[in-house]
Every structure is written in C-alpha cells, then in structure tokens.
Amino acid sequence: KAKAIAEEKILDYLVPKKSRRYGTLIEEEEESPAREKFREMLKNGQLDDKVVEIDVEEKVSAVVGGVVVPGLEDIESQLKELFSNLGPSKRKKRRLTVKEALKIIENEEAEKLIDMDEVQTLAVKRAENLGIVFIDEIDKVATRGSSRSGPDVSREGVQRDLLPIVEGTVVSTKYGPVKTDHILFIAAGAFHLAKPSDLIPELQGRFPIRVELKALTKDDFVKILTEPKNALIKQYKALMSTEGVELEFTEDAIQEIAQIAEEVNERTENIGARRLHTILEKIMEDFSFNAPDLKGQKIVIDSKLVREKLGNVITNEDLTRYIL
Incomplete structure (x- = not known):
C-alpha cells in the first residue's frame, strides 16, 4: 500500500494533475494518457535515473560535531513524537533520482500506516511469551572456590542481581513493563578457572538443564x-x-x-x-x-x-x- 502511494506521489511530481476543468474537479477515471504511460515506465524502472525535486521530512541527527551521542536516538524519537502533535513536521526540498525518491517516500508512507502503539504492545507480548535471553560469559561472575572477598564479592552481587530476573519479575522498559516469568534464559561459559558449582546455589537451581560441549577437534x-x-x-x-x-x-x-x-x-x-x-x-x-x-x-x-x-x-x- 505504501509503495502504491509513493508511486502516485512520484507521478504527481513528474506529471502534475490538472486540478480543475471548466470550474469542476477532474474525475479519477479521466486520468491523462501521459500519466498512464509514465506509470508504466515507473514500474518498469525506465525512470530510475531521472532527477526530481521532492519535499522530504527533515530529521534531527543523533550526531553532534561528528560524534555519535549515546542515547540521543531515544531522546530524538521522543521529541519527534512530542512535536508531531504540536504541528506539521518541518520539510525541505531535495533533488534525488526517482529510484531514491521512491524509497524515501515509501518509507515515510509506511511509517504513517503503522500503528506504533499496537506494534509496541505486540512486541512486549511476544517478548514475554516467546523471548529468549542468552547470557554469555556467565563463568566470569562465578566466585572461585570458597573465596568471598575482594572481587568475588562483586561477582556474587552480580549473580544476586540476575537471580530475580531469571526467576521471574517485572522489568521496566521504555515500551512498558515486561514480565520475565515465561522468558527462556540460556547461560554459557568456558569455566576454565571456575566451575558451574561455584555459582550461588539459587542461580544454579534456575538453570536445571546442563549441557557440556566437546572441545573442537x-x-x-x-x-x-x-x-x-x-x-x-x-x-x-x-x-x-x-x-x-x-x-x-x-x-x-x-x-x-x-x-x-x-x-x-x-x-x-x-x-x-x-x-x-x-x-x-x-x-x-x-x-x-x-x-x-x-x-x-x-x-x-x-x-x-x-x-x-x-x-x-x-x-x-x-x-x-x-x-x-
């Protein structure tokens, strides 16, 4: 649907419609033969290299002074959502090939057709029921032997922080609360210096199935x-x-x-x-x-x-x- 709308907009730039004839609006079925011919050429890719000037939405970049600012993407999306409700978004003219313009307009139209609230609700639901979390390097937080001092104290703290998430809790995200009760957790580690038994007993109990992989030959x-x-x-x-x-x-x-x-x-x-x-x-x-x-x-x-x-x-x- 977005592609069809984008094609019509490109045709409007290439072959503008006559708005009135004898004071009345032209009916859709009275479309000019030239427009129909251009539509066929557009679908066949014959106009891909033709340059057109189109209006595109001006986007705020997450790059400041050539440096990507971490977390600015989230702020950008929130500001965009806020200002979109206050008035029309700022647009600018750009000269592009038909192929490039078609892609940009198609993306813009697709965004308009998507209900983001519904997407986020569905994403949270799928994460809760079908989600898989893989925790790699779990052996790095294992306390070695009976030692409970120095860095081993912080390692045990990390394990106790992981415990409620693996057991099942509600985690706050920017898309809303996510229950981890039905999420599958898989942990892996090399265990060269530590053993699986060096993990705290509560965490070991939350990973009941243990698989040992053979070394590569x-x-x-x-x-x-x-x-x-x-x-x-x-x-x-x-x-x-x-x-x-x-x-x-x-x-x-x-x-x-x-x-x-x-x-x-x-x-x-x-x-x-x-x-x-x-x-x-x-x-x-x-x-x-x-x-x-x-x-x-x-x-x-x-x-x-x-x-x-x-x-x-x-x-x-x-x-x-x-x-x-």
Missing part, C-alpha cells in the same frame, strides 16, 4: 578454515589480492594449522576457534607487512612454511601462551 578446525562463506583463509586471500598478490594454502598446510590449533588449545586455555585467528596472523604477519613489495607474485603456504613460522613459538610454553 582437528577435523572441526579444518572445516572452519575452509567451509564457511567468510572463512579465514578466504579472507586472507581476498585481502592479499587487493595488493595484487595471489595467495594459496595447500591441503597439508590447512591440516597442519588445524593440528597446531588443537594442540595449543589442549596445552593452554581452550579458546576454541579464536585460536585460528592468532595462528594465521602469526603465519601471515611478514607477508601482510611486505604485501606492497610482493605485487604480481604468488605465495604458497605449505606445511613446511607453517612449521617454520610457528616452530619456536610452539616449543616455548611461555611464547605459546602469550603469542598464540
């Missing part, structure tokens, strides 16, 4: 390096290609990288697939730095090169911990 790392659309190896290839350098990873190099990632995760802190970032960065740091001088060349990364780049780091426990 060599085969998993190989898949992560090669299969995703934005896999790390593909990213490095694209990055080097911007400097005119062709980069190739052999199959044995990928296997070697995956093997090293698994070994380092077992010997030090297990940070999962993030280990691949540091390993590849170490392998590629010299090539990335010298990329402008390697234009037109082809670089082949094989298992031998991987061992040369990482050999000293892997054998030294301290270097492994702080570099990889």
Whole structure:
C-alpha cells in the first residue's frame, strides 16, 4: 500500500494533475494518457535515473560535531513524537533520482500506516511469551572456590542481581513493563578457572538443564578454515589480492594449522576457534607487512612454511601462551 502511494506521489511530481476543468474537479477515471504511460515506465524502472525535486521530512541527527551521542536516538524519537502533535513536521526540498525518491517516500508512507502503539504492545507480548535471553560469559561472575572477598564479592552481587530476573519479575522498559516469568534464559561459559558449582546455589537451581560441549577437534578446525562463506583463509586471500598478490594454502598446510590449533588449545586455555585467528596472523604477519613489495607474485603456504613460522613459538610454553 505504501509503495502504491509513493508511486502516485512520484507521478504527481513528474506529471502534475490538472486540478480543475471548466470550474469542476477532474474525475479519477479521466486520468491523462501521459500519466498512464509514465506509470508504466515507473514500474518498469525506465525512470530510475531521472532527477526530481521532492519535499522530504527533515530529521534531527543523533550526531553532534561528528560524534555519535549515546542515547540521543531515544531522546530524538521522543521529541519527534512530542512535536508531531504540536504541528506539521518541518520539510525541505531535495533533488534525488526517482529510484531514491521512491524509497524515501515509501518509507515515510509506511511509517504513517503503522500503528506504533499496537506494534509496541505486540512486541512486549511476544517478548514475554516467546523471548529468549542468552547470557554469555556467565563463568566470569562465578566466585572461585570458597573465596568471598575482594572481587568475588562483586561477582556474587552480580549473580544476586540476575537471580530475580531469571526467576521471574517485572522489568521496566521504555515500551512498558515486561514480565520475565515465561522468558527462556540460556547461560554459557568456558569455566576454565571456575566451575558451574561455584555459582550461588539459587542461580544454579534456575538453570536445571546442563549441557557440556566437546572441545573442537582437528577435523572441526579444518572445516572452519575452509567451509564457511567468510572463512579465514578466504579472507586472507581476498585481502592479499587487493595488493595484487595471489595467495594459496595447500591441503597439508590447512591440516597442519588445524593440528597446531588443537594442540595449543589442549596445552593452554581452550579458546576454541579464536585460536585460528592468532595462528594465521602469526603465519601471515611478514607477508601482510611486505604485501606492497610482493605485487604480481604468488605465495604458497605449505606445511613446511607453517612449521617454520610457528616452530619456536610452539616449543616455548611461555611464547605459546602469550603469542598464540
């Protein structure tokens, strides 16, 4: 519906209607053939590059002096709602292509058609009944062992603040009160230094189902390096290609990288697939730095090169911990 209204407004700019004929209003069915022809051209995209001057609503920017002010977006929306009731919104003329103008007008018309009160009511209702809250790094607020002093006191305080929300309470939001009784809460953590039992008993009881995930294996790392659309190896290839350098990873190099990632995760802190970032960065740091001088060349990364780049780091426990 908004699109249809936007098309009519664009046609008004391109082919203005004659308001009167012999002192009477023109009937809708008396629409000129030219307007009908322009409508067909508009739908076919033949007018997309044509420039028109339209009136658009002037919006207040949340950027002050080139800096985004946190929270200003909320104030902006509240002020916009307040002043919209006091009078017509300020508008300004802009020269745009038909394609751009159509999008802007369509968005403006869509906003007019949406009942925001109904949207907010529906959003709160869905959040209360279908909402899922994921709490990551929950192990960072666990008190280690029997210690209840120093930073562990504040960690326990955070847990006690989370407790009523997980149990079920009413949380005040700018869209109104939200009941958390039927919201699904999922918590996750690595628990390297702490254990799930280090959480306060009340909070443990609110997460009755416990699942332990297996550590990533060599085969998993190989898949992560090669299969995703934005896999790390593909990213490095694209990055080097911007400097005119062709980069190739052999199959044995990928296997070697995956093997090293698994070994380092077992010997030090297990940070999962993030280990691949540091390993590849170490392998590629010299090539990335010298990329402008390697234009037109082809670089082949094989298992031998991987061992040369990482050999000293892997054998030294301290270097492994702080570099990889």
